[in-house]
Amino acid sequence: MILAGLAAGQALAAAAASAQTLDEIAKAMGADKVETIQYLGTGSFYAVGQSYRPGVPWPRFNLVKASRHFDYAKGAYVGDITLTQAENPPRGGGTQPVIGEQRRMAGVAGERAWMLAGAFTLAAPAQIAPLQHDLWTSPHGLIKAAIADKVQPVKAPGGSTLTLARAGKWKAKATLDAQHRVVKVESWIDIPVLGDMAVVTTYGGYRSVDSVPVPGTIVQTAGGHKVLDMKIAEVKINAGSPAVPTAINPPAGEVKTDKAADGVFFIHGATHHSVAIEMKDHIILVEGPLGDARELAAIAAAKQAIPGKPIKYVINTHHHFDHSGGLRAFVAEGAAIVTHAINVDYFRAAYAAPRTLNPDAAAKSGKKPVFLGVGAKHVLGDGQRRVEIHQLAGNSHNDGLLVVLLPKEKVLIVADAFSPREPITKRPDALNPFTTNLWANIQQKKLAVETIVPIHGRMVKVNELMLAAGAAPTN
Numbered sequence: 137m138i139l140a141g142l143a144a145g146q147a148l149a150a151a152a153a154s155a156q157t158l159d160e161i162a163k164a165m166g167a168d169k170v171e172t173i174q175y176l177g178t179g180s181f182y183a184v185g186q187s188y189r190p191g192v193p194w195p196r197f198n199l200v201k202a203s204r205h206f207d208y209a210k211g212a213y214v215g216d217i218t219l220t221q222a223e224n225p226p227r228g229g230g231t232q233p234v235i236g237e238q239r240r241m242a243g244v245a246g247e248r249a250w251m252l253a254g255a256f257t258l259a260a261p262a263q264i265a266p267l268q269h270d271l272w273t274s275p276h277g278l279i280k281a282a283i284a285d286k287v288q289p290v291k292a293p294g295g296s297t298l299t300l301a302r303a304g305k306w307k308a309k310a311t312l313d314a315q316h317r318v319v320k321v322e323s324w325i326d327i328p329v330l331g332d333m334a335v336v337t338t339y340g341g342y343r344s345v346d347s348v349p350v351p352g353t354i355v356q357t358a359g360g361h362k363v364l365d366m367k368i369a370e371v372k373i374n375a376g377s378p379a380v381p382t383a384i385n386p387p388a389g390e391v392k393t394d395k396a397a398d399g400v401f402f403i404h405g406a407t408h409h410s411v412a413i414e415m416k417d418h419i420i421l422v423e424g425p426l427g428d429a430r431e432l433a434a435i436a437a438a439k440q441a442i443p444g445k446p447i448k449y450v451i452n453t454h455h456h457f458d459h460s461g462g463l464r465a466f467v468a469e470g471a472a473i474v475t476h477a478i479n480v481d482y483f484r485a486a487y488a489a490p491r492t493l494n495p496d497a498a499a500k501s502g503k504k505p506v507f508l509g510v511g512a513k514h515v516l517g518d519g520q521r522r523v524e525i526h527q528l529a530g531n532s533h534n535d536g537l538l539v540v541l542l543p544k545e546k547v548l549i550v551a552d553a554f555s556p557r558e559p560i561t562k563r564p565d566a567l568n569p570f571t572t573n574l575w576a577n578i579q580q581k582k583l584a585v586e587t588i589v590p591i592h593g594r595m596v597k598v599n600e601l602m603l604a605a606g607a608a609p610t611n
């Protein structure tokens with residue numbers, strides 16, 4: 137009887153909740169009328185995972201032009217932004233310093249995602265989930281997704297809520313006000329470092345455009361800090377689809393291996409590289425970038441170059457997410473993570489956070505991470521090879537930025553302070569402060585360096601670094 141009573145109560149509650157039907161909500165929001173919508177505006181953009189040190193806000197950039205363009209029928213979204221440098225002096229990552237204006241574009245159409253990288257359009261599979269999240273948590277996209285999923289609104293103080301999920305990608309709970317407008321979306325997206333990362337999107341300042349309610353502001357936080365603060369100047373409804381590229385360069389999922397010195401292998405990928413160092417009875421890998429897919433390939437490449445030895449250490453140059461997203465693959469591998477001491481508590485907390493959306497190799501392995509926190513200098517050696525880890529003192533790219541020196545081979549492994557892509561033949565017009573700091577540290581610490589093995593770009597001789605740092609005369 138009690139059970140039957142409960143069931144009847146639930147049925148009543150459901151009836152009360154659906155008094156406000158999804159149809160009514162869709163009509164009020166004009167979701168049925170919106171096929172494509174483009175928000176244009178200005179504001180601030182913040183680079184997630186690129187803070188100066190762990191736990192502080194993401195670095196800010198000025199958003200001089202921003203477009204968020206959605207096509208709901210095609211499942212397409214293109215974000216197109218133009219940035220200028222905001223932090224002065226540059227502090228943190230996100231490809232600072234931005235000189236002049238810089239355009240960044242990323243898009244998704246169905247299960248294809250791409251991004252603009254200079255003149256190239258590169259496949260960006262890691263962006264599929266975050267971009268689909270932005271598409272289907274935009275005000276009208278959310279209502280359309282709720283209709284497709286047959287989600288029933290639940291009454292809440294001052295309005296209602298809608299709950300949505302996409303297996304393996306994201307989940308969201310939206311709050312609608314009394315006029316059925318989407319005012320807040322609390323969501324979670326899977327990202328390698330943080331696991332289920334909390335995102336909060338607030339849509340404010342609603343007004344009517346072509347009789348459709350549209351927000352006047354979008355404020356978004358991710359991982360506890362602001363990522364977007366956009367004031368919308370113009371909204372175009374049903375005025376055309378975002379451009380979807382026909383040709384996208386395939387993702388460079390695999391890595392290639394080149395010898396940098398005896399027993400030292402440069403494992404390079406499309407955007408981020410690693411270095412495998414052969415020790416007497418183990419392997420040291422420098423850098424675990426991006427995420428599992430890239431890192432499992434790098435681990436396999438290291439073991440192929442150096443057969444029969446386990447990976448004992450992975451050295452992390454700094455905590456920026458593009459450089460640390462693959463570290464968890466080494467937890468599954470049973471290797472210790474060597475990182476600056478300022479990162480250890482941050483990684484420990486992040487690794488203990490829930491990973492329900494898309495459990496990675498480490499989560500599946502059930503293994504506990506092992507960290508070795510280092511300071512200004514730390515040496516790993518086996519009597520045959522000496523591996524020196526040095527902190528770049530005063531480098532404003534990251535407070536705990538480490539470089540790795542092989543003194544015998546005169547090889548220096550460097551992330552982000554110097555990323556030689558095009559050949560450097562002369563002193564640049566504007567010196568990069570991260571690069572001048574690297575050169576000052578090399579001088580100050582009297583590091584004997586002939587070859588630079590960068591985490592981004594080409595392996596080069598030290599002369600190119602000297603030119604880039606303004607420390608060598610132009611030929």
Ligand SMILES: [Zn+2]
Nearest residue numbers: 229454456552
């Ligand atoms: Zn960085």
